[in-house]
Amino acid sequence: MAGICVVASALDGALSRSSLELVAAARALEGSGEGGIAAALLGSGPHLAEAADTLQRHGVAAIYRCDHPLLTSGQTDAALIATEQIVRRVQPGIVLVSADTVGRELGPRLAARMGAALVTEAVDVAVEGGALLVRRQVYGGRAMATLAVAKRPAVLTVKPRALDVPEPRPSTGTVEEVPVAIDGAALGTRVREVRREQAEVGLEDAQIVVGGGRGLGGPEGFKVLQQLAEVLGGAVGSSRPPADAGWVPISWQIGQTGKTIRPALYIAVGISGATQHVAGVSGARTIVAINRDPDAPIFSVAHLGIVGDYREVVPALIAKVKELQGR
């Protein structure tokens, strides 16, 4: 029982980005006696060959490919059957699964079937002093836990976007076709329909919230905040004055008499920081304040502060974030 097996998926056609992130994790572990990297590649159709190429170009030596019409978006039960079959064949020490929609169901279930150790939502994996260490956020991101995994096999799920896509590292190896029998009628779950609409992130569930206040000067100020929220994948909220003034819907109001949020990041723009507003954001883990007035009380609760005009700062921030995201 040795080696690292990444569960790579091309359920939507092309190889998913998170599959390559798993390869990055595998490469971080391979030099420490865990063995070589294999991949279980799941999907259907002609794209699979291309996906296998991509994996090989990034350093995956052995690829076990499973091509089945049921291996499409969201079909966890089918993916689990295929993955289990490959993993039982490969007998790896470590299985890496992306904690995406399918993976967060598949990973734990695979671990249960293999009697494996299980750690989910890893943001970093490493081997230190011979021990496999997995780091993950806990308590809603307020703390970082390090877990040591002694047992093999171990299933680790990796949080999407936590790791960068690795540099290419061409390798030669084998691509083996693994035939798998999946009886569609026997599956416990079947995806009837995929509705590709972006679920609107609710203010209370958003991990990133951009809030605007009186300092925006008018409803048009919120347009630029919406752009910022869009690039960050977050939601927009407001303090009381904009809601009062009708610049934004009342449902956007955050505070004692509005919504309570506890995102990973709260960016307060043009918000003075009245107690009634701050009460609604005290659960935020990182608070960034952008305000023209250096004496605004918001700076006493913020971790990072920018004194300046949001009309200049926010567009620059949007551009910079896009640049970092490689867009």
Next chain:
Amino acid sequence: MDIVVCLKQVVDPELPVRDFAIDPATKRQVREGRPLVISTYDENALEVALQLKDRGGAQVTALTVGPAAALGDAVRLALAMGADQAVVVDHPQAPDLLGVEKARLLAAAIRRIGAYDLILCGCESADWVERVVPPLLAEMLGASCVTFAARVQPADGGLLVRRVADDGFHEVDVRMPAVVSIASDEANRPRLPKVKDIVAAKRKPVQSWPAGDLALPSGGADGSGVEVREVVVPQRTATCEFLDGDPVEQAASLARRLRDLKLV
């Protein structure tokens, strides 16, 4: 339909960051003096169960693992909201257990409860956010599994579940028995219990089963091979750090800081 809703009691996640601390001995959050509440999405799960009960009739059992003495009002709240009965698996170290162990206890308790068509959980706990209990339960109980469900409705003897997915929504046909984890949705905002129901809840049955009495299922994921080495709270300066420069420089250094914090 027989529904079991798994509830977890956690330290109030709305507490301000400054009241958050890790106990170095247990490597878990300090609970002492902190208010305890039902974990956020677990309440949504309970709401989904109660809506199924309201619509088509169901027997709803609230199940929790915890130190029975310290559970306080969590179970009573569930009964007040409308659960028919409650089961507490009494385990003194429950707050320190990770999901793999928890799932084993829950699976054993659900088997002892016996009748179940649907097991509902929150999509993640507000503390360790492991998201492992629902799929592990499904495996141990031989049930279907869907996680992050926004809506659940009965359909053709099974369920039609709307799953919140990376690429939109999945409408999933689910065979029962099933374990479904619930994400928040406009339609499943937890109801406020009525006081008359709070009073009536006192008369509803609560069974307390010592964890040691349960017949734990064999197999499943192995929790013994994982050890929590350390849990650290990132050090933060108490005062605000101001980013200097012209607006473009300020924005650039902010963007870099956000990337370092893995927020971008």
Next chain:
Amino acid sequence: MVPTREIYWNIPALGVVLMYLVALVAVGIMGYGIWRRGRLWRRGRPVSRLRPVGPRLRAVLRHVFAHGRLLADRVAGASHLAFFWGFLFLFAGTTVVFIHQDLKIRIMQGAFYLYFQSAALDVMGLAAAAGVACALAMRYLVRSPRLRRGVLSDAVILWLFELILVTGFVVEGLRIAGTRDPWGAWSPVGYAVAGMVRAAALSEGAIRLAHAGFWWGHFLLSMAFVAYIPYSKLFHLVLAPVNTYLQPLQNPAGVGLIDFERTERFGASAFSDLTWKDLFDLDVCTECGRCTAVCPAALTGKVLSPMHVVLDLRDEMHRTDGASSRALGGQVVAPEALWACVTCMACMEACPVFIEHVPKIVEMRRHLVMEEASLPETMGEALRSLEARGHPFRGAGLARTAWIAGVEVKDLSKGDRAEWLLWVGCAAALNERNHAPLRALVRVLQAAGLDVGILGDEEGCSGDPARRIGNEYLFCDLARRTIETLDRRGVAKIVTLCPHCYNTFRHEYPDLGGHYEVWHHTQLLAHLIDEGRLRPTVPVAAAVTFHDPCYLGRHNGEYEAPRRVLRAIPGARAVEMAQCREKGFCCGAGGGLYWVEDRVGQRINHVRARHAAATGAEVVATACPFCLLMLEDGAAALESSTRPMDVVEVLERSVGKAPH
């Protein structure tokens, strides 16, 4: 010849018999009406309001006979006073006739006849007629905005009054003319009418005919009036004095405890859920609109009108004979109205007939909250926070002692003992703006040599928000826990910063077995100044206006203590707002409304901040942590230069740093 007059002149004996028959019928109709209403009142839950007799009778003297509250509106009060006393005199005159004629006790003669039965009655009758005319003018010419429009019975009643008075004078004039009454001039109005009759040179037959006609007209109108009483707002003639007697002497806005072990229904959804006194209240209403005219919610454009709450309930009770199938809280009275009430008691303070609006509103809220779980979302969040965290402020931290920076104070939760407990209160402990008043209070009390301690992290919530919002179950839970803590720590004397906690401790804890000596901080400060233990010497040169917190003022009758403290500060000039003391205007936070965004119409706290700013004062002092937060918010929105401060903050500047 002894001065008197012939009774039943021109009325044949048969007519007198007929008169008594008609009177009997009228009284019968009235009695039936009272019985019908009484049946409805008896559906209410029991409540005891008969004792103590002395203070209640004094209240009747003051507010019924002297029109104490009615005269708050000078013109309306004076005209009511005129016809109240006018009719009372005329009724007394009728009684004199009855005694003289039917009981054969001859009192209607001599000087008594001349001075009382003739002159006084005539003058008082004229006063009544003038009063009624004035009321008609207010209603139909001046069109007083607080009065309802387009209600037929309002017109009927006033014109009936006026007609009875006028026909009375005509009858009297005809009699004086017809009998050539030698003492006619003692009745100046009747005499003037007689003069006109003489000038018209009617024959004796014509005079007799006219007299008989007017006499019967006058009589029948009077009997119609009597019969109409229980079927109209005239009922208040009978009920208002009774209601004045039955008024709550303590904790006027209080609601009763609920026995959760035995009760199946919580709050008021049916009439039988209210007390008999609540139902009685409904029939007392005179529809004068004074309550709505002072209601801060109504004045700022909310749905609530306290008068319409009463009238809607009354009309529903009459329409359904007390067996309404609609929920009182939520259907008969709109939820928006119930949730707009700040429980400030302005309505109850203004009501001349002592109707208790606030407890009814709270009872209906209880139904909505406890039976329906239906309440404004953010208010519900405050309650959930109370349940989970023991305070209603979501997002607030754990530490209740964050304010103790720079002061030393004993902490009873750590085993210290102190003579006085300073009850900090959530609103002060968990909102930074109130930390300065807390520190100032500790310093000032210590300067006066008081031994003060706090409960530290053992302090919880007094329960006030839960009770006002209508979650009695939560209130009882919080209150019992607090009483347990207070007793465990051996607390006997409490001083509170917050008037809400003060009110709850003082009036509501005894019912739950918590008995303490409770002082509001301004009361204790005034007392210490009076005793010379605090000497404000450092001048504070500022004009200071005082905002009366509702739960200190109207709820507890304490208007003087904070003003005594301010007056003792050299240099401070007191200026009052028009809306002060009994007429004080709420800050907008009471009744759980602190946790609801005030979005309909104007914001109450902005209006109040404007009142304060209009005085031109540098400081608007108050004595409540909620008021302070609301006034701060209002002052910020208005960019007002009138700074909100707690009384103790102003006092601290004057006491200086010198130790005692």
